[in-house]
Amino acid sequence: MENKNKKSFLERMGESQVWKSIIRSGVPRSRRQRMQAILGSVFLHLHPARIPKHAVKIGYTWCMGGLSFFLFIVLTITGILLMFYYRPTVEYAYTDIIDMTEQVPLGIMRELHRWGAHAMVLTVWLHMLRVFMTGSYKPPREFNWGVGVLLMTLTLFLSFTGYLLPWDQLAIWAITVGTNMARAHPFIGHEGPGASLLAIGDINLVHAGSDVRFALLGGRFVGEASLLRFYVLHCIGVPFIVMILMAVHFWRIRKDGGISGPL
Amino acid sequence: MLQTFKDIIDILSAPTVSFTLLTIAFPFVFPPTDWFEKIHRKFGICRLWTKPGFYGGMIAITFFFVVGYFDPNFNITLTKADNFPIILMIYSMFIAIWWSMYQAYQNDDRLENGLKPMEYNDPDDKVLVWPDLVYIEFIALILFMVFLIVWSILVAAPLEEPANPAATPNPSKAPWYFLGLQEMLVYFDPWIAGIIFPIFIIIGMMAIPYMDINKKGDGYYSFKERRIGMFIFMYGWVVLWLFLIVIGTFFRGPNWNFFGPFEYWDAHKVVPLNNVNLSEYIWVKMLGTGMPTNILLREIIGFIVLIGYMGILPIILAKSWLKNYFQEIGPVRYTFLMLFGLSMLSLPIKMYMRWLFNLKYIIAIPEWFFNI
Ligand code: HEM
Numbered sequence: 001m002e003n004k005n006k007k008s009f010l011e012r013m014g015e016s017q018v019w020k021s022i023i024r025s026g027v028p029r030s031r032r033q034r035m036q037a038i039l040g041s042v043f044l045h046l047h048p049a050r051i052p053k054h055a056v057k058i059g060y061t062w063c064m065g066g067l068s069f070f071l072f073i074v075l076t077i078t079g080i081l082l083m084f085y086y087r088p089t090v091e092y093a094y095t096d097i098i099d100m101t102e103q104v105p106l107g108i109m110r111e112l113h114r115w116g117a118h119a120m121v122l123t124v125w126l127h128m129l130r131v132f133m134t135g136s137y138k139p140p141r142e143f144n145w146g147v148g149v150l151l152m153t154l155t156l157f158l159s160f161t162g163y164l165l166p167w168d169q170l171a172i173w174a175i176t177v178g179t180n181m182a183r184a185h186p187f188i189g190h191e192g193p194g195a196s197l198l199a200i201g202d203i204n205l206v207h208a209g210s211d212v213r214f215a216l217l218g219g220r221f222v223g224e225a226s227l228l229r230f231y232v233l234h235c236i237g238v239p240f241i242v243m244i245l246m247a248v249h250f251w252r253i254r255k256d257g258g259i260s261g262p263l
Numbered sequence: 264m265l266q267t268f269k270d271i272i273d274i275l276s277a278p279t280v281s282f283t284l285l286t287i288a289f290p291f292v293f294p295p296t297d298w299f300e301k302i303h304r305k306f307g308i309c310r311l312w313t314k315p316g317f318y319g320g321m322i323a324i325t326f327f328f329v330v331g332y333f334d335p336n337f338n339i340t341l342t343k344a345d346n347f348p349i350i351l352m353i354y355s356m357f358i359a360i361w362w363s364m365y366q367a368y369q370n371d372d373r374l375e376n377g378l379k380p381m382e383y384n385d386p387d388d389k390v391l392v393w394p395d396l397v398y399i400e401f402i403a404l405i406l407f408m409v410f411l412i413v414w415s416i417l418v419a420a421p422l423e424e425p426a427n428p429a430a431t432p433n434p435s436k437a438p439w440y441f442l443g444l445q446e447m448l449v450y451f452d453p454w455i456a457g458i459i460f461p462i463f464i465i466i467g468m469m470a471i472p473y474m475d476i477n478k479k480g481d482g483y484y485s486f487k488e489r490r491i492g493m494f495i496f497m498y499g500w501v502v503l504w505l506f507l508i509v510i511g512t513f514f515r516g517p518n519w520n521f522f523g524p525f526e527y528w529d530a531h532k533v534v535p536l537n538n539v540n541l542s543e544y545i546w547v548k549m550l551g552t553g554m555p556t557n558i559l560l561r562e563i564i565g566f567i568v569l570i571g572y573m574g575i576l577p578i579i580l581a582k583s584w585l586k587n588y589f590q591e592i593g594p595v596r597y598t599f600l601m602l603f604g605l606s607m608l609s610l611p612i613k614m615y616m617r618w619l620f621n622l623k624y625i626i627a628i629p630e631w632f633f634n635i
Binding site: 074182 | 345347348351352355356359360362363366367379380381382383384386388389390391392393394395396397399400403404407408411412414415416418419420421422423424425426427428430431432435436437438439440441444445452453454456457458459465468469471472473475477478479480481482483484485489496500628631632633
């Protein structure tokens with residue numbers, strides 16, 4: 001017969017000095033320990049310790065906000081791996097992409113990154129739809145909806161800047177089509193309304209070499225400088241802003257009283 | 264038989280036809296008023312938001328794609344690796360909208376019978392995040408990762424020829440999520456379709472919570488309590504956003520000409536371009552005086568139309584049809600609502616003016632890059 005006092009492996013592990021030093025509450029068994037498991041972890045305590053029943057239902061949130069965040073992490077990790085192999089110059093970019101698929105073992109990093117990016121656009125849209133359908137943008141969550149809209153815009157922009165990096169036909173022409181719009185920006189695009197008003201005497205301030213498209217591309221057409229700019233924006237610039245906004249987004253979910261629900 | 268079906272689909276999917284059908288059908292699918300609601304119930308359109316409606320929708324979408332897969336022309340666009348997300352989008356959006364409406368109708372019934380929404384539970388009756396939520400998140404994450412890995416193994420990321428600034432592909436398309444904007448370029452100049460509208464979309468969406476002062480329907484699925492807001496948002500989202508993406512992806516071929524899904528993308532398809540500006544209509548066709556040399560005089564009618572639409576129409580509405588509403592939300596909210604709402608509505612209006620009258624620009628001042 002088993003000894004009643006004999007502790008299971010898990011229990012003994014949970015009482016060990018090492019475990020307790022890492023996870024302060026031991027193995028979460030009791031109600032108290034379970035709450036502490038959440039409160040005592042820097043990652044898990046994004047959540048409250050207790051939440052209303054409907055908030056854990058997949059049918060309510062569809063998990064889409066969480067999956068968007070998860071995809072952002074997946075994209076960061078695969079993106080870092082891709083950066084090991086990829087050099088953002090016209091000379092190397094394309095061949096590096098080929099090498100990456102042909103020479104690197106288990107070479108699906110590029111696929112994970114590309115399909116993950118497409119998937120993130122979809123999960124963010126679905127998340128937005130869910131928030132709209134449950135009316136969760138209503139007070140007190142107006143501000144967080146606004147942060148969300150910015151997050152969606154930046155998600156699209158992230159995907160857009162990444163599109164150029166393989167430096168193939170698909171890439172430069174999609175970016176050419178996209179950035180051509182900037183040339184028509186009112187006042188600050190050289191083919192936009194009002195641009196000709198910004199002049200000192202006969203000298204136009206806004207021309208093809210000084211307008212907003214030039215600033216975005218680092219040149220008059222999609223070339224070496226654009227590749228570098230898009231690379232920097234894609235790998236550091238935009239993710240940096242997205243991370244800050246996500247922190248605000250998550251913080252505000254808690255501050256606005258947790259997940260929305262009927263009163 | 265199949266060929267006739269394909270021909271019919273080809274005809275139906277022309278933007279003129281499909282967009283019109285969608286727009287007409289829309290208020291009956293998401294009824295914003297009692298009158299629409301009555302017809303919605305009478306003709307059983309409400310069945311769309313029940314389980315049979317779900318199966319019907321899924322079968323219809325799948326049937327379309329299966330037929331498309333075995334069609335030599337549609338197959339080319341359908342099986343492009345980068346177009347797979349759009350297939351996912353069509354399915355997931357249908358499922359998501361169906362699910363929301365399915366839940367909403369159940370809640371609407373409950374509320375009518377004086378019950379609380381399904382999501383309601385006693386504030387004291389909470390569950391612990393560990394394990395109840397953490398495990399769900401964990402499982403969702405694993406399943407999603409499996410899905411992503413399988414997708415990545417099965418479908419190689421596309422890589423075309425090396426970039427060549429001298430060889431423009433025809434058509435050159437933006438990434439799929441921007442194809443709605445690219446589609447708007449058919450009807451508006453880049454400064455509107457590519458700059459003003461995107462800015463308005465972003466700011467307008469951020470302004471939704473401030474413009475919609477209806478407190479009801481917060482925190483649970485519902486339709487009836489917020490049907491007008493729902494209708495406007497869904498029209499913008501489904502028709503002016505998602506559907507334009509579908510058009511841009513599947514129905515736009517070389518030179519951005521329309522091609523039915525089962526049609527061959529003939530780069531030499533000739534589409535007559537005989538669009539006429541409003542000022543030409545007025546001065547040349549109606550008055551027969553020729554165009555005035557003064558630019559502002561030449562375009563005066565266009566300016567009057569624009570000011571009438573964006574400036575005077577809201578005032579008239581505030582005094583008549585929307586009187587009560589105007590008093591309820593106040594002048595600031597009303598102004599912004601009209602600014603964003605009328606801008607949104609200007610897209611379908613411009614589309615129809617193009618289709619019906621070949622109207623190119625309402626105000627055409629190419630000298631200043633100011634064409635509307
Ligand atoms: C990168 C993009 C985003 C991430 C990672 C993200 C993440 C999350 C997460 C994890 C939640 C918790 C509940 C849930 O999963 O539904 C949430 C809630 C929320 N999100 Fe987002 N979100 C993003 C984009 C957006 C967008 C585009 C919008 C709206 C336009 C939005 C508006 C909101 C609002 C209002 C809530 C509170 C919902 C409630 O209390 O029911 N978010 N978000």
